[in-house]
């Protein structure tokens with residue numbers, strides 16, 4: 371970590387209480403990538419930084435780099451956050467956790483910053499589940515894990531019939547090449563994955579999905595993500611509990 375105080379535009383991924391008066395947060399900065407920091411005094415009710423440093427907030431931060439975590443010097447809103455319901459927060463937390471797991475500290479990636487920023491905005495306006503699925507696929511792709519869907523990743527045969535997805539190979543496997551633990555991938559699933567991967571977040575088109583394809587594609591996304599990060603997302607449990615409580 372550099373030792374100079376710096377200012378950057380950031381989205382907040384995670385906020386936790388720290389000691390009695392402080393908060394620990396992780397943000398993703400436009401030019402500095404993922405940066406964990408401590409906001410001293412932020413747990414006090416009258417603290418400005420405590421009020422501003424909230425999950426999914428879009429801020430301008432001044433940070434003092436430290437040995438392991440940075441220290442927050444000051445912050446201000448880039449845009450005032452609009453309200454997000456609890457379901458939006460649950461999905462936002464999944465996106466934030468995926469970013470935290472896939473990217474190391476201070477690996478700047480403007481495209482990831484833009485993606486997360488627009489995803490948090492779209493969670494307030496559009497179908498949260500589809501926004502999240504699309505964001506996770508785009509994120510995997512930006513991190514170098516674009517699912518390979520055109521040809522069988524073992525024999526090279528073009529995908530012209532239903533087959534399987536291999537998280538290990540990161541792509542399609544035909545009927546002949548599939549192994550026991552692969553996930554079903556139909557021609558329709560592939561179409562949905564491509565729609566989600568290429569969805570334009572500045573003007574997201576409306577499209578319809580069927581439950582079967584959506585469930586199969588989500589299985590693929592989460593298994594593929596877990597394979598890349600080595601551990602399942604904790605925030606998925608919260609979403610499952612929320613769904614149980616509200617169904």
Ligand SMILES: [Zn+2]
Nearest residue numbers: 522525544547
């Ligand atoms: Zn094959």
